[in-house]
Amino acid sequence: MKSKLYVNEIGYRPEDKKIAVYCGKEAVKYTIIKDGTECVSEGVSGEGVYNSTTNDYEIKIDFSDIKECGTYVVKAGEVFSVPFTVAENVYEEVRKSLMRFFFLQRCGVELTKEYGGDYAHKICHNTPARIYGTDMFKEVNGGWHDAGDYGRYIVAAAVTLAALFHAIENDESLLKVDMQIPESGKAMPDILSEIRYELEWMLKMQDEATGKVYHKVTCAGFCDFIMPEYETEELIICPFSLTATADFAACMAMAVKFYEPYDKAFADRMADAAKRAYAVMRSIQVPGGFLNPEGVVTGTYEDKNERDEQYWAAAEMYKAFGDELYKKEFEDYVNQEIMHGYGWEDVGSFGNLAYLSTTYPTDETVSRKLREAMVEKADLLMKKCEANNFDISFDENDFIWGSNMYIAENGSHLFDAYKITGDEKYLEAAKEHIQYIFGKNPCNVCFITGFGTNQVLEPHHRPSAAAKKAMPGMLIGGPDSGLHDPDAIRDCTGLAPAKCYTDKLLSYSTNEVTIYWNSALLMLMAQVL
Ligand code: G3I
Ligand code: 9MR
Ligand code: ZN
Numbered sequence: 001m002k003s004k005l006y007v008n009e010i011g012y013r014p015e016d017k018k019i020a021v022y023c024g025k026e027a028v029k030y031t032i033i034k035d036g037t038e039c040v041s042e043g044v045s046g047e048g049v050y051n052s053t054t055n056d057y058e059i060k061i062d063f064s065d066i067k068e069c070g071t072y073v074v075k076a077g078e079v080f081s082v083p084f085t086v087a088e089n090v091y092e093e094v095r096k097s098l099m100r101f102f103f104l105q106r107c108g109v110e111l112t113k114e115y116g117g118d119y120a121h122k123i124c125h126n127t128p129a130r131i132y133g134t135d136m137f138k139e140v141n142g143g144w145h146d147a148g149d150y151g152r153y154i155v156a157a158a159v160t161l162a163a164l165f166h167a168i169e170n171d172e173s174l175l176k177v178d179m180q181i182p183e184s185g186k187a188m189p190d191i192l193s194e195i196r197y198e199l200e201w202m203l204k205m206q207d208e209a210t211g212k213v214y215h216k217v218t219c220a221g222f223c224d225f226i227m228p229e230y231e232t233e234e235l236i237i238c239p240f241s242l243t244a245t246a247d248f249a250a251c252m253a254m255a256v257k258f259y260e261p262y263d264k265a266f267a268d269r270m271a272d273a274a275k276r277a278y279a280v281m282r283s284i285q286v287p288g289g290f291l292n293p294e295g296v297v298t299g300t301y302e303d304k305n306e307r308d309e310q311y312w313a314a315a316e317m318y319k320a321f322g323d324e325l326y327k328k329e330f331e332d333y334v335n336q337e338i339m340h341g342y343g344w345e346d347v348g349s350f351g352n353l354a355y356l357s358t359t360y361p362t363d364e365t366v367s368r369k370l371r372e373a374m375v376e377k378a379d380l381l382m383k384k385c386e387a388n389n390f391d392i393s394f395d396e397n398d399f400i401w402g403s404n405m406y407i408a409e410n411g412s413h414l415f416d417a418y419k420i421t422g423d424e425k426y427l428e429a430a431k432e433h434i435q436y437i438f439g440k441n442p443c444n445v446c447f448i449t450g451f452g453t454n455q456v457l458e459p460h461h462r463p464s465a466a467a468k469k470a471m472p473g474m475l476i477g478g479p480d481s482g483l484h485d486p487d488a489i490r491d492c493t494g495l496a497p498a499k500c501y502t503d504k505l506l507s508y509s510t511n512e513v514t515i516y517w518n519s520a521l522l523m524l525m526a527q528v529l
Contacts, residue, residue: 009439009452011085014067020074025057028077051389054442055496058389082453097473103181108141118467124228129235143201147514148460151218155301158247163519171526188262211276212240213248218298225465241290246309249277253320308339308348315351319358338373342409378417391432399497404478408520415527430528443501449474458505460512474513484509
C-alpha cells in the first residue's frame with residue numbers, strides 16, 4: 001500500500017521550504033533519514049488538523065533546515081515517504097521534459113525515431129480540411145495536437161503561447177535550453193522555434209478574406225487510441241468564433257517582439273494578422289458563444305463570457321503597437337470590470353499584465369486599480385492556502401476538470417501579488433503550488449508523467465496508449481470532483497474532492513493532458529523557481 005506521507009517527489013533545492021504532510025490525527029515522532037541510514041533530524045509533530053477537501057486529518061512536518069545535498073526519506077510514526085533528492089539543479093530535467101512535450105505533440109509532420117523516440121510517427125493530418133458546411137477545402141497543416149486527442153483548437157493554442165511567452169520573460173534561461181529538436185543549433189532559440197511551429201499553424205487558421213479566425217480543426221469525432229497518422233477521417237474546420245479571433249489577436253501581438261530580432265518578415269506578418277483579427281473580432285457575435293455545429297462532437301472550449309478575451313486583446317494590442325484606440329478600449333473595459341484568469345476560459349490576467357508592462361504611456365489610476373485588484377485576488381487565495389494543510393489555494397469546490405492548471409494559475413496570481421507588493425509571503429505560497437504538483441498532494445502521486453516515484457502510468461493520451469508507455473513530461477489534469485467520465489464515477493464516487501483522481505486511460509476528466517496545462521506550469525516554474 002502507498003504510504004500516507006506526502007512529499008515533493010521530484011525534490012528540493014537546498015534553500016527551499018520543505019514540508020511533508022502526514023495523514024493522521026495524533027501527533028507523531030518523525031525522523032529525516034539521509035542516504036538510507038543516517039538520521040539527520042528528528043522531532044515530534046503537532047496534532048492533526050481537519051481538511052474539508054480531503055476529509056482527513058493531516059499534520060505538516062517542516063524540515064526546511066535540511067540543506068545538505070543528498071537523498072532523503074521522511075519517517076513519521078511507522079510510515080515512510082518515498083525517497084527524494086535535495087540538490088541545486090533538481091528541476092532542470094523536469095523543465096526540459098515539460099518543454100519537449102510540445103515538440104512531441106507536433107502535427108502534420110513525421111516524428112522520426114531520432115527525435116520522437118517511442119512516440120515516433122509518420123506524417124499525420126496533412127490533407128486539406130473541409131470548411132464546415134461547404135465544399136471548400138483549406139490547407140491548415142501543422143501546429144500541436146491539443147491534448148490526449150488530436151484536435152487543434154485556437155483558444156487553447158493562444159493561451160498556451162501566452163503562458164510560454166510569460167515563462168520566457170520571467171526566466172530567460174529557457175532561451176538556452178537545448179530541446180533536442182530538428183531546429184536545435186540554429187540562431188533562433190529552440191523554444192522560439194517550437195513556438196513558431198504553432199504560430200505558423202495559427203496563421204493558417206485566419207481567413208485571408210475577412211481576418212476572422214476559425215475556432216478549430218478536428219475530425220467529426222474522437223478516434224481510438226491510435227497513433228495520429230491512423231486518424232484519417234475528414235478534417236473539418238469549424239466556424240469562426242469571437243474567442244478564437246480575440247485570443248489570436250492577443251497572441252500574435254505578443255509574439256511580434258520575440259521574433260523581430262530573428263525574422264522581421266515573420267514578425268511583420270504576425271503584426272498584420274493581429275491587427276486584422278482585432279478589427280473584426282466584435283463582428284463575430286454568436287449568441288452564447290461557439291458551440292459545436294451539428295455532426296461535430298470534439299472539444300468546444302465553450303465560453304459564455306467573451307469579454308475577457310477582448311479585454312486581453314485590447315491590452316496586448318496596445319502593448320505591442322501603442323495606438324491610442326487600443327488603450328482607450330482596454331481602459332473602458334477596466335472601468336466596467338476588472339477581469340482575471342490565466343486559463344483557456346478566463347484570460348483577463350494576461351490583459352492586466354500587458355497593460356502594466358507596456359512601455360507606452362498608461363493611466364496611473366487604471367494601473368493602480370489593476371494592481372489593487374490583483375493583490376485582492378491573491379489575498380483571497382492566501383486565505384484558502386491558510387485553511388488547507390497542503391498550503392494550496394483550494395477549497396472543496398475548486399477541484400474541477402483540469403484542477404492542476406488552476407493550481408498553477410493560482411500560483412501565478414500569488415506571484416503577481418509578490419511582484420506588486422514585494423511581500424515574500426505570496427512568493428512562498430506560490431511555490432507550495434508547485435510542491436503539490438510534484439507530489440505533496442493527497443493523491444500521493446507526482447502529477448507529471450515520467451517523474452517521481454509514484455508515477456502516473458495511464459494518461460489519457462493517444463500516443464502514450466498506442467506506444468503502451470506514458471510519454472514523459474506531461475502535466476495531467478488532476479482531481480475533478482465533478483466525476484465527468486465513467487471511470488471517475490466508478491473509482492471516485494464517495495471520495496473527498498481532492499481525491500477524485502484515477503490513473504486510468506479512460507478517465508479523460510482526471511487523467512488527460514493538454515498543451516495549456518504544461519504551459520501554465522512552465523510559467524509558474526519560471527516565475528518562482
Ligand atoms: O467554470 C465552471 C465553474 O464555474 C463551476 O463551479 C465548475 C463546477 O463543475 O465547473 C466549471 O466548469 C468546468 C470547466 O471545465 C472549467 O474550466 C466544467 O464543468 C468542465 O466540464 C470543463 O471541462 C473542460 C472540458 O474540456 C470539457 O468541456 C476543460 O476545462 C477543458 O480543459 C477540456 O478541454 C478538452 C478539449 O475540449 C478537447 N481536448 C482535450 C481537452 C482536455 O480535456
Ligand atoms: O479523448 C477525448 C478527450 O480528449 C476529451 O477531453 C474527452 C471529453 O470531450 O473526450 C475524449 O473522448 C472520449 C469521448 O468523449 C467519449 N467516448 C470515449 C472517448 C475516449 O475516451
Ligand atoms: Zn496530427
